[in-house]
Structure formats: C-alpha cells, structure tokens
Amino acid sequence: MSFEAAITRLPHPFEPDLGDEALAAAPWAKGQIAELIRGTGGSSPYLGGLIRKEAGWLEGALDNPQDTLAALWSELRGLDGDPGVPLRQAKRRVALLSGLADLGGVWPLEQVTGTLTDFADLAVQVALREAIGREVKRGKLPGATEADIATAGGMVVFAMGKMGAGELNYSSDIDLICLFDESRYGRDDYHEARASFIRATKRMSATLNDLTGEGYVFRTDLRLRPDPAVTPVCMAMEAAERYYESLGRAWERAAWIKARPCAGDPEAGARFIDALRPFVWRKHLDFAAIKDAHDMRLRYRETKGLTGPITLPGHNMKLGRGGIREIEFFTQTRQIIAGGRDPDLRVRGTVPGLRVLAEKGWVPPQVAETLTGHYRAHREIEHRIQMVQDAQTHALPGNEEGFARLAALAGRDLAELKADLKSRLEDVHELTEGFFAPESRSEPQVPSALEQSPLVARWPSYPALRSSRAVEIWGRLRPEILSRLGRAAKPEEALTAFDGFLAGLPAGVQLFSLFEANPQLVDLLVDIVSVSPDLARHLSRNAQVFDAVIGGDFFAPWPGASAMAADLAARLRAEDDYERRLDLARRWQREGHFRIGVHLLRGLSEPQEAGQHYAELAEAVLAALFPVVQEEFARKHGPAPGRGAVVVGMGSLGAGRLHARSDLDLIVIYDAGGVEASDGPRPLPARSYYARLTQALITAMSAPMAEGKLYEIDMRLRPSGNQGPVATSLTAFTEYQRENAWVWEHLALTRARVVAGPGDLAAEVEARRRELLAGPQEQAHVLGELSKMRARIAAAKGGGDPWDPKLGQGRMQDIELVGQAGALLSGQAPRRTARGLAAAAQEGWLTREEADHLAATYRLCWSLQIGARLITEGALDPEELGVGGCTFLTGLAGVEGPEALREKLAQMSGRAAQIITAALPEPET
Numbered sequence: 001m002s003f004e005a006a007i008t009r010l011p012h013p014f015e016p017d018l019g020d021e022a023l024a025a026a027p028w029a030k031g032q033i034a035e036l037i038r039g040t041g042g043s044s045p046y047l048g049g050l051i052r053k054e055a056g057w058l059e060g061a062l063d064n065p066q067d068t069l070a071a072l073w074s075e076l077r078g079l080d081g082d083p084g085v086p087l088r089q090a091k092r093r094v095a096l097l098s099g100l101a102d103l104g105g106v107w108p109l110e111q112v113t114g115t116l117t118d119f120a121d122l123a124v125q126v127a128l129r130e131a132i133g134r135e136v137k138r139g140k141l142p143g144a145t146e147a148d149i150a151t152a153g154g155m156v157v158f159a160m161g162k163m164g165a166g167e168l169n170y171s172s173d174i175d176l177i178c179l180f181d182e183s184r185y186g187r188d189d190y191h192e193a194r195a196s197f198i199r200a201t202k203r204m205s206a207t208l209n210d211l212t213g214e215g216y217v218f219r220t221d222l223r224l225r226p227d228p229a230v231t232p233v234c235m236a237m238e239a240a241e242r243y244y245e246s247l248g249r250a251w252e253r254a255a256w257i258k259a260r261p262c263a264g265d266p267e268a269g270a271r272f273i274d275a276l277r278p279f280v281w282r283k284h285l286d287f288a289a290i291k292d293a294h295d296m297r298l299r300y301r302e303t304k305g306l307t308g309p310i311t312l313p314g315h316n317m318k319l320g321r322g323g324i325r326e327i328e329f330f331t332q333t334r335q336i337i338a339g340g341r342d343p344d345l346r347v348r349g350t351v352p353g354l355r356v357l358a359e360k361g362w363v364p365p366q367v368a369e370t371l372t373g374h375y376r377a378h379r380e381i382e383h384r385i386q387m388v389q390d391a392q393t394h395a396l397p398g399n400e401e402g403f404a405r406l407a408a409l410a411g412r413d414l415a416e417l418k419a420d421l422k423s424r425l426e427d428v429h430e431l432t433e434g435f436f437a438p439e440s441r442s443e444p445q446v447p448s449a450l451e452q453s454p455l456v457a458r459w460p461s462y463p464a465l466r467s468s469r470a471v472e473i474w475g476r477l478r479p480e481i482l483s484r485l486g487r488a489a490k491p492e493e494a495l496t497a498f499d500g501f502l503a504g505l506p507a508g509v510q511l512f513s514l515f516e517a518n519p520q521l522v523d524l525l526v527d528i529v530s531v532s533p534d535l536a537r538h539l540s541r542n543a544q545v546f547d548a549v550i551g552g553d554f555f556a557p558w559p560g561a562s563a564m565a566a567d568l569a570a571r572l573r574a575e576d577d578y579e580r581r582l583d584l585a586r587r588w589q590r591e592g593h594f595r596i597g598v599h600l601l602r603g604l605s606e607p608q609e610a611g612q613h614y615a616e617l618a619e620a621v622l623a624a625l626f627p628v629v630q631e632e633f634a635r636k637h638g639p640a641p642g643r644g645a646v647v648v649g650m651g652s653l654g655a656g657r658l659h660a661r662s663d664l665d666l667i668v669i670y671d672a673g674g675v676e677a678s679d680g681p682r683p684l685p686a687r688s689y690y691a692r693l694t695q696a697l698i699t700a701m702s703a704p705m706a707e708g709k710l711y712e713i714d715m716r717l718r719p720s721g722n723q724g725p726v727a728t729s730l731t732a733f734t735e736y737q738r739e740n741a742w743v744w745e746h747l748a749l750t751r752a753r754v755v756a757g758p759g760d761l762a763a764e765v766e767a768r769r770r771e772l773l774a775g776p777q778e779q780a781h782v783l784g785e786l787s788k789m790r791a792r793i794a795a796a797k798g799g800g801d802p803w804d805p806k807l808g809q810g811r812m813q814d815i816e817l818v819g820q821a822g823a824l825l826s827g828q829a830p831r832r833t834a835r836g837l838a839a840a841a842q843e844g845w846l847t848r849e850e851a852d853h854l855a856a857t858y859r860l861c862w863s864l865q866i867g868a869r870l871i872t873e874g875a876l877d878p879e880e881l882g883v884g885g886c887t888f889l890t891g892l893a894g895v896e897g898p899e900a901l902r903e904k905l906a907q908m909s910g911r912a913a914q915i916i917t918a919a920l921p922e923p924e925t
Contacts, residue, residue: 046390047103050096057093065097069115076126083126084207088214094119099170099387102380103409109376110351112383116168117159123217124157124176125263127207131200141196142189152264154181155197155234156272157204160224164258165348169379171386171393173219174208177259181268182236194236201234219392224255237272244279254332256280257339258348281340283587310425312403312418317382318394322425324382327375330432334362341547343574350375367431374424381421384409396421450482450491455499464508473512481515481522488530490883497529497536497882504540511543518550524598530884531601532871542708548591555604558613564592564620572624578632582700585625586707592617597660597870607863607892614658614866615649619755621701621710622647622664626756629700633693638680642673645690645727646757646765647697650717654751655831657862659869663712664701667719667752668694668727669765690727698726717748730765737772743785749773750823751831773829779845783920786821790814790916791923802902803876805861805868810913812861815854818916822846833858840919850915857912860905863892878902 051058061068072090079086098115101107107115132152135141144153160175162168178201185193201222209220222233226243244252256276261269310321318324331353339345342360347353351372358368382394384406397403407414450456465471481498488494505511515521524546529536539545548554559567568588575581596613599605605613626647630640651665652658672686684692694715701710718724719736728736737749752769754762793813800808807813819833822840830836834855841851867889868876878886878898886898895901 322429641675645670810909
C-alpha cells in the first residue's frame with residue numbers, strides 16, 4: 001500500500017479544514033500508526049523512513065503538534081555540549097511533522113515554511129553558541145567572557161534568501177553571511193579576534209552541514225558573502241560595508257532585501273542592516289534595476305541549460321521559465337525600484353511583497369493575486385518533489401512513473417496535475433516577461449525630418465550617452481521620443497528645447513530606464529519642453545523629480561499644508577543624520593514644486609490655486625523643518641529658553657500666494673519668558689540663542705547642498721530692517737509696532753501669518769497682530785503715505801516693462817499696496833489683496849466697481865506672473881518664449897495670442913492706475 005493510500009483509508013486526518021484539535025483526536029494517531037508505518041515507502045521513501053525511525057515520538061507528537069514543537073525548541077535552547085546529534089534528531093522530527101501536516105493540508109504553506117525556518121534559526125543559534133563558547137573557554141577570543149557568549153562576542157549570522165524571508169523549502173540548504181563587529185576589539189586584538197571568529201564559523205558550519213550516521217541538519221552555504229573566493233568565511237563589518245559601497249552588484253542588493261540577523265549579536269546586526277540601507281534602497285526610483293534583474297535571469301537560464309519552451313518533463317520549478325525565481329525576481333525588482341522612497345515596501349517575503357506592491361499601486365491587484373496563487377502552488381509542488389528522497393532538487397520528474405508518484409503525493413489526478421502545472425508556468429512567464437524584457441516592444445515610425453536634424457546628430461557626444469548601457473536603452477527610446485516631438489505644434493522648436501534638456505543631463509541610465517518603464521513620462525517631458533526650454537534645462541539638472549509622477553499621488557487632489565507638513569515631518573523622523581534630513585527635505589520640496597508646476601501646465605489647477613499650493617508647500621517645509629533645526633541646535637546649546645519661537649511668513653507667503661521662483665519673507669519672534677539663558681553643554685543668553693537659532697534656520701533653508709537649496713530667505717521686513725536683530729522678542733516686537741513702526745511696516749503686518757512654531761505662542765502672536773492693526777488709523781495719513789511710497793517706487797523702478805505683470809502703475813505691486821491700505825484702515829486686517837480691496841470699498845474711498853476692477857486686474861497680472869515664473873527665469877518676452885510658451889500664458893489669461901494679451905494687460909492696468917491715482921492724494925514734492 002502506498003503512503004497516500006494509507007492516509008486515504010484513515011478517517012480524514014489531513015483534511016484542510018481540520019485544526020490541531022481534530023488532528024489530535026484522529027483514531028489513527030494512536031491505534032493505527034502501525035498500519036501507516038507498514039504502508040509507507042511507495043510515494044515517499046524518505047518520509048516512510050522517518051516514520052519508521054520516529055514512530056514512538058510521532059504518536060505523542062500528534063496529540064498536540066504545536067506543544068510538541070515548543071517543547072522541542074525549549075530542549076534545544078537548553079543543550080549543553082556538542083549539539084550535533086540532538087540537532088540531527090530534531091531535524092528528522094521537524095521534517096516528519098512538517099511533511100505530514102503539509103501533505104494532509106493541516107498547515108498552509110506559510111506555516112510549513114515558517115516552521116522549517118524557525119528550526120533553521122534555532123539550529124544556527126545553537127551551533128554558533130557552542131562554537132563561540134568553545135573559543136571563549138579556550139581563551140582564544142580576546143577579552144571575552146562567558147557573558148559574551150549570548151551575543152557571540154559581536155559576531156552576527158545573517159540569514160539570506162529563503163531563510164531570511166521565512167520561506168525555507170522542504171529540503172533547503174541555508175545561505176548565511178557571517179560578520180563580526182570589529183569596533184569591539186582594539187587594534188592589537190583585531191587579528192586574533194578575526195581568527196577566532198573564522199574558526200567558530202567553520203565549526204558552526206560543520207555542526208550543521210556534515211553528514212554523519214545521524215544525517216545532517218542543513219546544507220550550509222557561506223558563499224553569498226562579499227567576494228567569497230578571496231575573503232574568509234567571517235568578515236569584519238567595516239570591510240563588508242566598504243565592499244558593498246564600492247563594488248556591490250545588483251544581485252547582492254536583491255539578496256539583502258531578504259537578509260536578517262538570525263544568530264549572534266542582534267544589535268550589531270541591526271546596525272549593519274541600517275548601514276547597508278543606502279546600498280540596497282536607493283533614494284530615487286531605480287528602474288535601471290530591471291535590466292540587471294533581466295540579465296541575472298538570462299545568466300541563470302544559460303548556466304543551467306534552462307532556455308527553450310516550457311515542457312514538463314525535467315522542468316525546473318525554481319529556475320526555469322515561469323518558475324519560482326521569476327516571481328521572486330518580479331517582486332524583488334519592483335521593491336528595489338521604489339523601496340528607497342517608500343519604507344513600507346521593504347518586506348522580506350515574496351507573498352507579503354506582492355501584497356504591499358499591490359496596495360501601493362506598483363503592481364495591479366489582479367496580477368499580485370494571480371502571482372501569489374501561482375507562487376504558493378509552485379512551492380507546494382517543489383516540496384513534494386523534495387519529499388521523495390530529501391533531495392535538493394527543483395526539477396519535475398523526467399518520466400511517467402515519477403509524475404505518477406508526484407500526483408499521488410499531491411493527491412491529484414495525473415492529467416489534471418500536468419495541465420495545471422503547464423498553465424501556471426505559462427501564465428507566470430507571460431506576466432513577468434514583458435516587465436523584464438522591454439526591448440521586445442514595438443518601435444514607432446520615426447519622422448524623417450527630425451531624424452536628419454543636426455541636433456540629433458550631436459546627441460551621441462552628450463554626457464548622458466557616455467556609457468554603453470545608456471546608449472543601449474536610448475536606442476530603444478529615441479524613436480518614440482522623436483515621434484512624439486514630431487507631433488508637437490512646432491516640431492523643430494520642441495526638438496531644440498528637448499536638445500537643451502538632453503545636453504544638460506549629467507547621466508542617462510537611470511532616467512532613460514525610468515522613461516522606458518513608464519512611457520507616459522515621455523509625453524509629460526514633451527509637454528514641458530514644448531512650453532518652456534528654460535524649464536526643460538532646469539529639469540535636466542533635477543531629473544529625479546520625475547520619480548514623483550509615478551511614485552505617489554501625483555495627480556490626486558492637493559492635500560493641504562497640514563497633511564503635507566505631517567508627511568514631511570514623519571519622513572524626517574525616520575532619518576538620524578542632520579544633513580541627510582536637510583537633503584531629504586530638499587528632495588521632498590522639489591517633487592512638490594514639480595507637481596504644482598505640472599498641474600498648472602496641464603490645466604489641472606487654476607493660477608489662484610497654484611499660488612496657494614506653492615505657499616502651502618513652503619509653509620509645510622518650514623513647519624516640519626523648524627523643529628529639526630531646533631533639535632540639532634539644542635544638542636550644543638540646550639532647549640530653547642522660555643516658550644520658544646515662531647516663524648512668521650510675511651509678504652506673499654503670509655498672504656498665501658507664491659510662484660515657482662518666490663523667495664520667502666520671514667521674521668522670527670520669540671518669548672524667553674524671563675529665562676536669561678539656555679541650559680546646555682554650551683549655554684547662550686536668550687537673545688543670542690534665538691538670533692543664532694534663526695541663522696541656523698536660514699542656513700538650513702538656503703544653503704546649497706548635494707540636493708540643492710530650498711528657498712532664498714529675506715529677513716528685511718523684521719523690525720528696524722537690516723539694522724535690527726534677526727530674531728525679535730514678542731515684547732520688543734509689540735512695542736516697536738505700537739510706538740515706532742512706519743506706515744509701510746503696518747501695511748506689511750496686514751499680511752503676516754505664523755507658519756511654524758508652538759501653537760500657544762503662535763496664537764498669541766496672531767492676537768497681538770490683530771490688536772495692533774485694530775487700533776484707529778487716520779485715513780488721510782495712511783493714504784498720503786501710500787501716495788509717497790508709490791511715487792518713490794515709480795522714481796526707482798520707472799514705468800515698468802509693458803510685459804511685466806508685477807512692476808508699474810496699475811500692476812500687481814501697485815494694487816497689493818492699495819489692498820494692504822484697505823486692510824489696515826478697516827481694522828480687520830484681512831491678508832488677501834482681494835479682501836483688502838473689498839474693505840476699501842466698504843470704507844468708501846473706493847467704489848465697488850473700482851475695487852472689482854482692481855481685483856480683476858490683479859487676477860490677470862497674477863495669472864501672467866505665476867505662468868511666466870514657471871516657464872522662464874528672465875524678463876517676459878513673447879519673442880523668446882516660442883509658440884508653446886505663448887499658448888500657455890495666453891491660455892492662463894483667457895485670450896487668443898500674445899497681442900491680445902498685451903492689449904488686455906495694458907488696458908486693464910491703465911484703468912487700474914487711473915483708479916489708484918484718483919483715490920490717493922497728490923504726493924508731496
């Protein structure tokens with residue numbers, strides 16, 4: 001009788017819906033065990049032999065498998081002496097119990113692989129403990145005592161591959177990397193410690209790996225370590241880290257996704273994993289990894305002779321087409337692409353990886369669900385193949401007899417099993433191959449006119465096309481890009497702008513890979529270069545912002561300042577290093593900045609909305625970064641004395657309306673609360689403390705770093721301007737505004753708004769602002785001062801350029817001053833220009849119609865200003881903008897063509913200038 005036939009005769013002890021209690025209650029667990037033993041040996045000689053050898057133990061084990069395993073774990077942890085025989089006996093028992101539970105469907109796949117992995121972890125721990133203990137007791141590990149055995153004297157064993165992911169198969173070998181923390185040993189002891197760890201590693205490996213009369217525990221492979229041909233079996237962590245930083249390859253990045261410390265010093269292991277994070281998880285989307293993964297797959301196939309169509313006899317379920325490795329590579333490669341940006345993707349297991357990739361939108365949910373089902377089915381077949389003779393094989397049987405045995409172990413009809421296997425293998429291959437082999441995509445027809453352009457001819461000389469890898473990818477991209485440029489309104493103009501983008505790229509592989517995997521980004525790039533050559537050149541220096549288009553909710557509704565500040569703050573908390581935090585903030589801000597600009601370019605937001613979004617982005621950066629600056633400053637000088645400080649946005653930031661190139665007008669107000677000095681390693685008087693803290697904030701915001709700068713900061717609106725301190729106490733600020741401020745300073749205060757700092761102090765500053773502005777103001781005096789200011793501006797700036805929406809009478813700056821005067825005289829202090837104009841109409845020194853015309857003119861000027869600052873850095877000149885830029889600007893203004901825009905701007909601003917001149921007294925001469 002076959003093993004399966006014996007199980008079939010029994011009262012269904014292995015039905016999938018039976019749990020541990022039902023299993024323990026099955027009659028065969030006691031009285032019929034002998035019949036089961038007699039019946040084995042047909043389909044699985046290995047399991048039959050285990051049942052015969054462990055029959056006595058099995059009868060007790062089946063009463064409660066979980067308690068049996070827990071007792072076994074406890075027994076192994078308490079071992080004293082050579083663990084070789086106990087570990088081998090334990091391996092037989094774990095293999096037997098897992099095999100029966102797997103075949104009967106009592107345990108799902110994850111419980112089977114998890115149990116096998118748990119035992120592997122424990123076996124490594126026991127073997128390492130004995131090996132290190134031996135070194136310590138012999139005095140061979142410098143300075144170590146028996147207390148150091150628990151942490152292996154600073155040595156760590158990393159579980160790699162399936163063991164690291166908790167996915168060991170039925171006859172897995174285990175891949176381990178052994179490292180030690182060299183910082184625990186002085187220079188004179190280093191070599192002796194290193195030799196001791198090497199001996200311990202070899203002994204640990206022999207304990208697990210050597211075949212004795214009792215069998216073996218696990219075949220152990222130490223060759224995943226850096227450069228195994230020339231390095232010892234246990235390396236210093238510093239040497240390993242240096243290797244990965246300088247020479248680490250793509251397959252090693254993929255391997256470390258699943259790595260985890262399984263034995264030795266857990267804290268040292270966690271530190272090493274953290275140190276290796278920049279190597280494994282790149283800060284930008286890494287689509288270049290697709291090619292590396294594809295090359296790895298091809299090398300596997302060629303080396304193992306696994307090329308050609310899928311045929312079942314002898315097909316390798318792990319490495320062959322449509323096999324387990326293709327699903328693992330598919331999952332790991334997508335994790336590598338995006339895991340640097342999203343820590344949620346940094347999971348070890350294949351099934352959890354597919355799940356989170358689907359949740360995050362990197363894999364369609366249906367694809368993830370399908371591949372998960374195929375993965376589990378493949379692994380179960382793999383287990384049954386290995387159960388036959390405990391062989392480390394992944395190949396399907398090569399003859400009908402072998403397939404009949406496999407079908408019996410799987411409990412399935414032979415023909416149905418074959419059809420299912422073929423279908424699953426082909427489905428996996430089809431789902432994964434297109435992702436790994438983008439070169440198979442068809443190429444569009446290339447417009448001959450652009451192909452023959454001298455600009456195209458010089459592209460091979462550009463820095464982005466230096467490497468052969470970049471040239472290879474570009475060869476596949478170029479036809480599509482030229483085709484799309486050829487469909488632009490002015491193809492030659494678009495080609496010229498794209499040439500500026502390509503010429504400015506310092507490197508091409510990553511970006512070209514990104515474009516190849518996401519063709520929609522080529523459309524976006526063509527849109528941008530067609531509108532603004534200047535913006536295209538800027539993108540070439542900051543091409544990583546394209547990551548944001550596919551790496552998040554790029555086209556979702558704008559989340560608002562609070563949500564964005566919370567998001568950035570959470571990301572900053574995940575970093576420990578101050579400079580890395582500043583660089584992270586720069587990358588985050590640049591992506592938000594790009595998102596706002598693209599939404600405006602594509603008509604997804606209106607000019608007024610975009611202005612608010614730019615302001616909220618800046619506010620979020622300040623709100624999240626100011627606490628980081630304070631924390632770093634406090635390391636040297638102690639916490640802020642008193643109630644702390646707030647950052648107040650002035651000007652356009654305070655009014656909540658910025659454009660793409662705005663700087664930030666800020667003042668810092670603090671309340672030391674009577675505390676004279678800070679309490680820290682290097683204490684400072686309160687006034688000096690807040691002044692230097694403000695300088696630290698300015699540096700954090702504006703200093704050029706590896707990722708550029710955030711914003712230019714302007715502090716000239718603080719009390720007494722450049723002559724005043726950079727940070728002002730709340731008392732001094734209030735007294736200055738009440739006793740000494742000029743009218744223009746009160747006008748500026750109408751737009752002030754706290755954007756960062758503690759809530760209680762922010763509320764008090766706002767209350768003081770309202771109190772100061774609510775005081776009685778003499779209309780004639782305010783308007784007279786406004787008239788003088790207007791005359792001074794005209795004398796300094798002239799009449800302004802006809803295309804300049806900001807400077808000149810009747811343009812933005814002129815109207816903003818009138819709005820601020822309206823806000824000041826109303827006593828209500830609204831911040832927005834339109835509300836200030838409405839207040840002026842309520843006060844009666846403008847009519848409703850005049851206020852409406854000024855507001856409409858301001859909206860026109862703002863639309864032109866935000867659009868112009870997005871696409872060009874210099875003065876607005878339609879002759880230089882090209883067709884795309886002019887079309888964009890005239891679209892924002894709601895007119896047809898540049899001449900119509902110029903005429904509308906002149907007409908509306910002219911009328912606005914007349915209204916303002918008539919409302920103000922003649923300036924004194």
